[in-house]
Structures are given as C-alpha cells and as structure tokens.
Amino acid sequence: MAREHGRDRDDRDSEFTDKLVHINRVAKVVKGGRRFGFAALVVVGDQKGRVGFGHGKAREVPEAIRKATDAAKRGLIRVPLREGRTLHHDVAGRHGAGKVYLRAAPAGTGIIAGGPMRAVFETLGMQDVVAKSIGSSNPYNMVRATFDALKHQDSPRSVAARRNIKVSSLQSRRREGADDQAASE
Template sequence: MAKERSEHGGRKDRDNREERDSEFIDKLVHINRVAKVVKGGKRFGFAALVVVGDQKGRVGFGHGKAREVPEAVRKATESAKRGLIRVPLREGRTLHHDIDGRWGAGKVTLRTAPPGTGIIAGGPMRAVFESVGMQDVVAKSKGSSNPYNMVRATFDALKKQTSPRAVASRRGKKVADVLGRRGGSAVAE
C-alpha cells in the first residue's frame, strides 16, 4: 500500500514538473566544440549556451558541457531554469526606459521602441528578448561579440530595469507623480 502511494506521488510530482517545464521555451544560442588529442585520436566535447523564458517577463540563461550535444543542451537548460529573473515590461511589449549593460568586454545598449518596431537586435540578444516576451526593442552591441559576454551584458541591463510602480513604492509616491508630464494617466505595470 505504501509503495503504491509513493509511486503515485512520484508520478504526480513528475507530471507537475513536466507541466511547469512546458510553459518555458528554450533557445540554443551557441554551441562550442573542443577537441582533446589523446593516444587514439581526438576526443570531442561540447559546451552549450541556452536561454530559457516564459514570454511573460521571466528569463534565464545557462551553460552546460558534455561529450554529446543533447546532453550539453539539457544541462544548460536545467542551469537556465535555476537562475530565472523577472523583467518588468511596459504594456507587456517593451522596456520602461533605455538602459546600458556591461559584462567584461561586452557592452550593450537597450532602447524602448514604439509599437510595430519589432526586435532589432543581434543573435544572442534577440534570443533573450524573444524568450522574455518583448515585441518592440532596439538594441546595439558594442565591444565583444562573444555570445557569453553579450548574453550576460544583456542580463545585466535587464536586471537594472525598473518599473514606475517599483520606483513609486520606493519613494512613497503615486505612479502618476513619478511619471509626471510624460503620461500620468497611463497605468504602468
């Protein structure tokens, strides 16, 4: 009897995990192949960089290494799901304000954009924006084009993003007071 319960509980837990995982989309940003020369020839290893998001403001990235590509991607995806961040979006489609991010030699500039602009960004940054659910953003990468540094610099910028509601609560004011002339009637997320 106890065995049946544990099996059922395990199955239920696994189903919940699969359901939770299904809400996320994962994008493979980069795969790096390295070779180790050994007596019999070469041994190949793979490193994968993956971005995971729910397209509703949560996003994360991860790095995984293994002898085969699928295993490296699986490890990277698990790592990405452990380190999710929440990004406040204006109207669920763009940033609240322009921001710069930096990681090592990778520098990025992210700018808000009017509706219909789309995602104007290079490869690794585009994967992050699509995963987070942004529809309108203009981004420029300056400095390193290394995908790891670009993704980390983009995350650095997104972590600095604040919503008018958060600023208003921190200052003890109303959202309309914080927004001022720009559009006090617009309710911010």
C-alpha cells in the same frame, strides 16, 4: 503520489520556451586521437517577463543542451515590461569587453537586435526593442551583458515603492520636469 509530482513538473517545464544560442566544440588530444567535448549556451523564458540563461558542458550535444536548459531554469530573472511589449527606459549593460545598449521602441518596431540578444528578447516575450552591441561579439559576453542591462530595468511601480509615493504622483513630477525644461529653453 510521486507520479503526480513528476507530471506537475512537466507541466511547469512546458510553459518555458528555450533557444539554443551557441554550441562550442573543444578537442582534447589523447594517445588514440581526439576526444571531443561540447559546451552549449541556452536561453529559457516564459514569454511573459521571465528569462534565464545557462551553460552546460558534456561529451554529447543533447546532454550539454539539457544541462544548459536546467541551469537556465534555475537562474530565471523577472523583467518589468511596459504594456507587456517593450522596456520602460533605455539602459546599458556590460560584461567583460561586451557592451550592449537597449532602447525602448514604439509599437510595431519589432526586435532589432543581433543573434544572442534576439534570443533573449524572444524568450522574454518582448516585441519592440532596439539593441546595439558594442565591443565583444562573443555570445557568452553578449548574453551576460544583456542580462546585466535587464537587471537594471525599473518599472514606475518599483521606483514609486522605493520613494514611498504613488505612481500617479511620480508621473505628474515627470511631466512637471518636462514643462520646466521646455520653459527654460
């Protein structure tokens, strides 16, 4: 029985893809020389709208990566994607001095983003997005700012549910607003 449970967990783990974003090496000076430690930043996703990041520290690189991957799987978030390929609307996120702007893009654009943000979008399964990082280029801050922006992403379905209306009436209101704006100009 215990074996079957372990196999199920392996199957569940295999559905995730993980990307190593950054490894930091730190040295502690001791009497005999230096002791090295490693910190890893890993992004994990199922390429269907779920993504998470984790941070792990250890004396060996593989152990730090394993700890970071486990932490990332514990903190997964679900992001609504339009047509399964891009964002529903433009959004900004920040963490510390790191600021990011994410923009929805037409089909065929691809992922236009810097290193840490690109890893998040690839593991998320997003195919078209334009992203800009402003401020801190620290990978930890960039990943956290990207996650802040993704948490503020709303789908039309969730907005309609919050307002207790149907999605179709939400879209017709949006068109009416665009017609009113065009008429006023």
